[in-house]
Amino acid sequence: MEKCDKCSLLEELVNPMGYCYYCNYGIFSSTLNAWQKKAGYTYLYDYMAPRFQMVFDALPVYFDYDGKTWLIEFWKGQYGINTGAEIGIYHSDRIIPEKNYKEAIFNSAEDYEMLNCSFTLFNNSGDYLQISRRHWWLTAFLPGCFSKPSDLTMEITLSFPNHEMLTAFANGLYKAGYSLQDISIFGLTLTFTFTDSDNPERNMPTRFWCRYSQWKNKIFCRLYIFITRPFCYTEDRILYLYYYLPVAFRKTLRLHRFNKRCHRKRQCMRKKI
DSSP: OOOOHHHHHHHHHHHHGGGEEETTTTTTEEEOGGGGGGBBHHHHHHHGGGGGGGEEEEEEEEETTTTTEEEEEEEEEETTTEEEEEEEEEEOOOOOGGGGGGGGGGGOOOOOGGGEEEEEEOOOSSSSEEEEEEEEEEEEEEEEEEOOOOEEEEEEEEEESSHHHHHHHHHHHHHTTTTTGGGETTTTTTEEEEEEOOOOOOOHHHHHHHHHHHHHHHHHHHHHHHHHHTTTHHHHHHHHHHHHHHHHHHHTTOOOOOOOHHHHHHHHHHOOO
C-alpha cells in the first residue's frame, strides 16, 4: 500500500475510538468529537488509571471563572506501550468549594469554550513530540516508546479569550505551587513548564499498581518492538497488529484514563447528585 493509503486506513480504524493519526509524526491524538467528551472528568479516573496501565504525573489547576469552577489538568507519562501527554479543559456548572474538588464531576468544555493550546514533550534523551491545536482535550501518544513520568518534561502554552480568565488560571497555578518566575505571560498567552509532581496522597495500593503497571508496560513495549520488527514506521507496525493480532491492536489504542466501569460509576454519582 502507498503511504497515504495506509495512513487513511489507520485513520479510519482509530476514529471510532476517539483518535486521529498524524502521519508525518507517527503519533496519535484525540479528535474534537471524541466519545470521551461525554465522560467529562472526575478524580476517580486518575485514581483508577494505574490499574489499567496508565502511569503518569498529573497537574490539576482549579480556578473560578464566569460563575463556574474550572479545571485545566495536565498529564504526562506512560499509557500502555505509548509515551504521551494530555491537556484537558473542564468545568462544573457552579462554584465548588475547594474541599469538594475530588468529589466533583466536571463537564468537558463546549466548542465555544475550547482554548488554543500546545505542548512539547521531552524525555531525558532529548527526543520529543509536539502538537498544537484549539481543543478541549489535546493529546499526543507515541507507540513503542517507554518512559518514566519523572523523566518527561512538558512545555505548555495556553491562549485565553480574556485577561480575566488568564488571571484566574494564573492564580490557580500559584496555588498549585508555581511562582511568578515559573510563568511567562505575553498578551493573552501563558507559557510554563511541567516537570514533576508530588503525589503524597498516593497510598500503598496505588503505588503498588504504578510499579506493577510500569513493569507490564516495559515488557509489552519490548514485545511490540520485537513482534513488529520487520517495520520501521508507526502506521506499518500498527496495521500489522490490526491484521495479525487484533487484540494487541485494540490494547495499543486504549489510551484514555478510564474504562466503562469508571464511566458507569460516574453516571451513578451524577444521578445521586
